[in-house]
Amino acid sequence: MKNTKTGTKSKPRAKARGKKKIIVKANPQAISKSKKTKKAAIAKGSPKDTNLIIWALDPFSAEGPVWDKLVETVTTLSLQGSLPIQPVYVLSPSNFNFTGDFSGAWVEKFEPKVRAAFAGVLEKLKMKSLQAPEILINKKPSLDLNVRKLLAYSEKRRAEVVVMNSHARRGLSRFFVGSFAETALMMTKTPLLLVNPDSHAISAFKKVLFPTDFTVASRRVFKTAINFCKKHGSQLIIYHKLPDPIEPMIQTGVYMAGGGWVSIQNYKEKESEAREMESRAWVEQAAKEGVEAKFYIEEKSGFITDSINQYISQHGVDMVAVGSKSGPLSSVLIGSVARQMVRESSCPVWVVHSK
Structure with a gap:
């Protein structure tokens, strides 16, 4: 047999x-080793960015083994910082176990906290191709709407891929639990690169x-x-x-x-x-x-x-x-x-x- x-x-x-x-x-053939890597400085991207990597980054869960694997994967994917990386976070009531809708006052209260958390994370990362983080607002406590916000933004930017981890170990946000990744799988038209807790480090x-x-x-x-x-x-x-x-x-x-x-x-x-x-x-x-x-x-x-x-x-x-x-x-x-x-x-x- x-x-x-x-x-x-x-x-x-x-x-x-x-x-x-x-x-x-x-x-059949050997790969051509002559690569021309993009080394130009990357400014704030436009909707016509090429090779854009959207990083669905939760600044409140930026620690631990899963986070380290995710950072290494993004770094490798960007050809060691040669391709533009756009961090994105969806701010919504569900991230904070809040059952009601976000009012303008709630957004004004939480958005500065998200930006402060981002500042601390990006300072540690020191990736040269990181763009300024994008915070998307969803005032409804809905996982589906969170996913739709992220994917709509990715399509608008014509991103090559959206990177996320499939489970968050802990932290204030519940944005990246497994159900989010699986919901994204059913909705996305943009390729996804997912890293789960069992993934090994990628160099x-x-x-x-x-x-x-x-x-x-x-x-x-x-x-x-x-x-x-x-x-x-x-x-x-x-x-x-x-x-x-x-x-x-x-x-x-x-x-x-x-x-x-x-x-x-x-x-x-x-x-x-x-x-x-x-x-x-x-x-x-x-x-x-x-x-x-x-x-x-x-x-x-x-x-x-x-x-x-x-x-x-x-x-x-x-x-x-x-x-x-x-x-x-x-x-x-x-x-x-x-x-x-x-x-x-x-x-x-x-x-x-x-x-």
Whole structure:
């Protein structure tokens, strides 16, 4: 029985019963190392900023291990301060456990406190490309409105990505609890980069994992992943997990073909060969764009997120790029991979809206 396929050079493995030898494919092209890094001083941004990073920063939770990981991720993402970073905070009653609406007097009372907290945080960060913080006001105690405020601002600024952590350990604000990140997943049209408490520190995006089902929507996200890897000099790993067809296929009669049953083994072999050909084509596409790429096909049964997390741990992946769909019916689609990865991944997760 075949277990895995990979399009990468790897260390020899001991032969084991029931496992197929690893398929080796050399990297098609080397990445061009001639990078021209932007070093110009960055002033207050305009709606037409390029490469703008929106940092959903809670100045009241700017401490602890999660914060340190988030800072390192933002620093790495900005190419060590070469790209503009816009800190943003949504000031609303829900941040302060206040159940009523904010009046003008409440805003006047709390906004200076937020700005003072920001001043202390930014003074410690000393990032050269940090822009002046933006405080968005939402007078209603609504998580959804907080999210909409942030995402609308990001779209207005044409941001490349919004960075946030998926859980706040403690602090005055409740702005970045997991539900905020998951709400953003269902609404956003701007890519999100999420860092959860279990993420390891990132000093470089050397390896980017791209789980795919080879659909048209996934191909659109793939182009975004290629652009990211090109900018950061990352290796792109195209990951595909073969579904376990036994129960669903038998129940729907898919194996009835030509008047007889097709064996599960034959089906899996043909499916595996087809996915391998598709994987190689995607590797070649990345190579044409100047990105070093390889593929990995997982054939063992199990939950896809468990398989992805195992691969991350075993191969030192620095970021996972996944697609999602926004809208009221998107929670099922997001829940299958993106939402679970945001909750469990041991590295940052880049979520791209597949239009």
